[in-house]
Amino acid sequence: MERVRQQYLESEQRFRVLLESLPKVAVQGYDRERRVIYWNEASTRLYGYTAAEARGRALEDLIIPGEMRESMIEAHRAWVDEGKEIAAEEVELVHHSGERVPVFSHHVMLGEHTDSPTMFCVDVDLSDQKQAHRDLDFAKRFDALTHLPNRTAFEAELEEALETCLVRHAGLAVMYLDVDRFSEINDALGYDQGDRLLAQMAGRLSEEQRLTDLISRVSSDEFVLVFLGVGQRDDVSRLVSKVQHAMRRPFLINGVERRVTAALGVSLYPEHGTSARELIRNADVAKNRAKMDGLGGLRFFQQHHYDELVRQQHLVEKLEQAIEREELSLHYQPQLSVASGRIENLEALLRWKPSDAEAFVSPAEFIPLAERTGLIHRLGDWVMEEACRQQAAWKQAGLTGIRVDINLSGRQMLRANCLARFEACLERHDLAPQDVGIELTENVLIEAASMVLEDLRRLYHRGVRIAIDDFGTGYSSLSYLKHFPVTSLKVDRTFMQDAHLRPEDRSILEAAIFIGHRLGLEVVAEGVECAEQLTLIRQMHCDLAQGYYFHRPMAVADVQRLLETSELP
Template identity: 80%
Template sequence: MVGRASRLRQWLRRIGVRRRGKPPNYTCPTPTDDVERVRRQYQESEQRFRALLESLPKVAVQGYDRDRRVIYWNEASTTLYGYTAEEASGRRLEDLIIPDEMREDMIEAHRAWIQEGKEIPAEELELRHHSGERVPVFSHHVMLGEHTESPLMFCIDVDLSDQKRARRDLAFVTHFDALTHLPNRHAFETELEEVLENCLQRQAGLTVIYLDVDRFSEINDAMGYEQGDRLLVELARRLGQEQRLADLMSRAASDEFVMAFPGVDQQEDISRLVGKVQQTLRRPFVMEEGERRITAAMGVSLFPDNGLSARELIRNADVAKNRAKLDGPGGLQFFQQHHHDELVREQRMVEQLELAIEHRELSLHYQPQVSVVSGRIENLEALLRWQPRDSSSFVPPGEFISLAERSGLIHRLGDWVMEEVCRQQAAWRRAGFSTSRVDINLSGRQMLRPDTLARFEACLERYGLTPQDIGIELTENVLIEAAPLVLEDLRRLYHRGVRIAIDDFGTGYSSLSYLKHFPVTALKVDRAFMRDAPKQPEDRAIMEAAIFIGHRLGLEVVAEGVESAEQLSLIREMRCDLAQGYFFYRPMPAPDIQVLLGGTAGWSR
C-alpha cells in the first residue's frame, strides 16, 4: 500500500500537482480525493482535446481501433468526406474513404504499424468522398496506446482542395491562353519540338504560319476591348475549324496566332493552305455595331529549309510576318534568309542610333527655300544628319529615319531636333538674323504621341521664340490619319500664326477635298513631279493643278527638288511661290548658313 501511494504521489507531481505549505484550517486530503481530482483533470483535458479537434474547420480527424473501425469522427471529417459521425461510427475506414486501388496497401500498412511498429508515413493522397469523387488531402497518422492490446489510431487529414485548384489554375495559366484557351507560345513551342522529332524520323516537312491581325489596336479603340476579345475568340474558332487533328495552333500574343501543319511541304499544298487561312479572314465578323472585316499579315517558314528547331521556325515565320506588314494590310511573305540578315543589321543600327544621341553624332543641316521671283532666301528646312564617329560619311536619312519610326526611337530623335532647331534659331535671332523661318518635319509616329505639339509649344517658349519663328511640315497621310485632338491642337497653332505645310504633296491620299478641312498654310509639291515635269505632260499638269489649287485656297506653294534652269523656268511660268533644291543650295551646316545669311541672303545666276 505504501508503494502504491508513493507511486501516486510521483505521478501527481509529474502532472503538476505539488505539495505546498499548509494554509490555516488545512485538512489533509485522502487518497480518494486525489484520485477524484486527477479524474476531473483528465476529463477536462479530454474535453479540451475534443474542443480543439472540433475547432479546426480544415483539419479532418478520424479515430479508429485496432480493427480500423471508426470510434471518432469530427465535424471537419463530415465536411470533407460527406459522412456524418453517426454514419461513420463503427464502420471500417477502408469501407468509407479508401479508394479500391489503395485498399490492400492501406490494410497491410495498418497491420505493419500495429504488429511491427512501422509508422505510416505522412503524404499527399486522394481519398474517396461519399459521392465517389476524389478528395486531395495531406494525411498524417498518430497512435495512442502503442504496444498495448487496445491501441487507438487517429488519421489527421488536411484538405488540399484549394491548393490543388490553385495548382491547376497555375498550370493552365502557364500553358494556355485564358481568352481563347489555346496553348500559349511556350506550350506551343514544346509541342512543336515533339512534332518535329516525328517529322525528322519520317523525313516529312512542316509549315509554320505566323498571323498578325492588322490594326487591331484601332478595333479595340473604336469598339472596346470586350468586342476586340470577341473577335479574337471567333478568329481562333474559325482557324481551329480548318485544322486537322495533328495540326497545332497557339495565341502567341495579343492579336497574333502561330500555326504548324505537319506533312505540308509541297508548294501546291502550302499555297492551298495559305489560301484557306486567307479565306477564313475574308468572311466578315459579326459585332455589336454590325459586321467587321479584317486583314492580317502572314509570315511562312518551312521545315527543314528555314530551321530545324521549333524556336527557329517560329522566329523566322515572325520575321517574315513583320516583313509582310511593310507591304501593307493583308501582306504575305515567305521567310528568306536575307530578311533575317537585314533584321539583324537594322537591330544593330538601332543600337548605334541610340548611342548616336549620347555621343553627339547627330547634327542638323539647313536647306534654304528661295523666292522664285526674287531669289531671296525666305525660309530654311532643318534636315537631320548622322555621321558615326568611326565613319567619314553620313548614313543616308532614308535608312535611319524609317528605322527610327519602326523602332519607336523617332520620339527621342524628334525631341532632339525640336530642341536643337529652337536653340539654333534663338542664337540666330540674337545675332540679328530675323528674316528666315526654320521648318521642322514631324513624322506620323511622332504625331501618335498626344503631347507632341504641346512639347513643341513649350520648346518655343523656353527659347523665347514666337510662333512665326518655327514652322511644321507634315505629310498629308499624317493629317488624314490624325486623331481629332491632334487636329484641334494644329488648328490652335494655326490661329497663333504657326506655318503648317503639307510635305510631299501628291504622293499620299491626294484627296483635294481634305485641303479645306486641314489647318495648313502651304503645300510642298513632291520632287517626283518636279523631276519629270519638263518632259512628261502628265506630271506638268499635276504640278500646274497643285499650284493653281493651292493659290485659290490661299496657300503658299513650294516646289521641291528643283535641280535645273529648265525646271526653274517651268515653275516660274506656273507662278510657284518658293523653290527648294540643289539648283539653288544644298543642305548645309549651321555655320555655313550663318555666313550665307550674313551676305546677300539671295541667289542669282
C-alpha cells in the same frame, strides 16, 4: 485502479469533444479489424457517407482505393502487432461518388497495447490547395482567354515535335498570324468585344488544325500555328490558304458581323531553322515584312529579311548614341523665288554620319527607324535646337531676311508639348516667329488632336510659317485645307518629275498651284531638276522652287558662303 479507469474515460471523452470541435478536419475511428466506430460530421462532408452509413464498415471497403488496399491492411496490422506507426502523408482517397479526394492523412493509435486498440485517422481536405496548384499550373502553361498553350508551353511542345521530325526526317511549317489594326478594333468596339473576337478566332484557327498540329496565342492579337509533317511548298501553301479562307469569313460579335484581316509569316523546318525559338522568330520576321505589304499580307521567310532586321537593330543602337558622339548635322537646301531667282528660305535637313562610317546614312532609312523606336523625339529636339542656334548665328552675322524651315514628324506631334517646346526654343535663341517655320505632312494635320490644332492656330496668328509638305501624296482632301492654319503648300516632287513631258502630270501640277493660290497660300514646287521644269512652273506662276537644279542640300559652311554672295530679300 478505478480512478485510473475513470481518468482514461474522461480523457477519451475530452478527445472526442476535441474531434467534434474541428469542423474542417475529418476524423474517423477504426477498431482492431478496421471497422468504423467513429465518424464525425466533417468526414461526412469530405467522403459523402453519413455516420450511420459508415459505421461498422471496413476501412478498405469504404474510402481506400483498390490499388492501396493490401498495403493499407499490412500497415495497420504492423502498427497493431509490431508498433510500427503509419507515416503521415498526402494521399487520394475515395468519395462515396467514386471521385478521388486529395487529403493529408495523419494517424493516432489509442489503446495501442491493449486488446482493443483504436486507430483514428485525421484527414485534412487538400482539394482547395490542389485546385489552386492546378489553376497556377494552368496559368503558367495556358492563355486564360483562349485556353490555348502560352508561348512557353508552346515552345516546349514545338521542341518535342522537332525531335520527332529529326528522327523521321519530316518537315514542319510555322505560321505567325498578327491581326491587322487590332488596336483600332479595341478602340472602336471596346476591350470586351475585342476579347470575344480573339476567342472566336482561336476557336476557328483550332478547327483548321489536324490532330498532330499545334497552336498558341503568343501575345494580345498574335497566334502561332505549327503544321507537322509538311515538307513541300505546295503542301504549306494549301494549309496557308485554308487559314486565309477561315479568316475571311466574318466573325459574329453581339449579333453584328465583323470582318478582319491578318498578316501571315511562314518559316519552314529545317530550311529556316532547327529550334523552336529560331523558327518562331523567323516566322515573326516574315510576318512583319507581310505587314508592310498592306492588310492581309503573306510572306515566307527569307534570310535577307532577318539580315536586314539585324542591320536595322544595329543602326538603332548606333543612332541612340549619335547625339552624344556629335555625329548629327543639319544640311540646308535653299528655296528660291521663281520670279526673281533670289534665295528666300532654307529647309533644314537632318544628316547622320556615324563616326565609324565613311558615308552618310540615308534619312530614308534612319528616320523611319527613329519613328518606330521613339528616338524621333530626341532627334527632333536636337534639330529644333540646332536650327534655331544656327539661325541666331546667321542673324548675328548680318545674314537676315532668310527663314529656316524644320520638319516635324507625326510621331513628334503626338507628344503634347511638341509645339510648346518649339516656341520655347525660339525664345531661348531670341528669334522672332518669322525666323523659323515648320513643315508638316497633310496626314499629320488630319490626324492631329484638337489641342494640337489649337497650338498651330496660335503659332499661325503669331506669324510662324506653317507648310503642308509632300502635298498630294496623303489624304489630299481639299475640304481639309480651309480648316488648317497653314501658310504654304509644298507640291510633292512626284508631280514635278514628268510634268514637262506628260500632259496629265502637268494638269495635276497646275491644279495644285491654282488651288493653293485661290486659298491664299504660298506654293513651293519640290524636286525641280531641269530648266524645262523651271520654265513650266514659272508659266504657272508658282511662288518658290526647290531642287537639284538650283542647289543640293549643303553643309553650314557652304550655305553661309552662298548667302554671303547672294542677293537676299
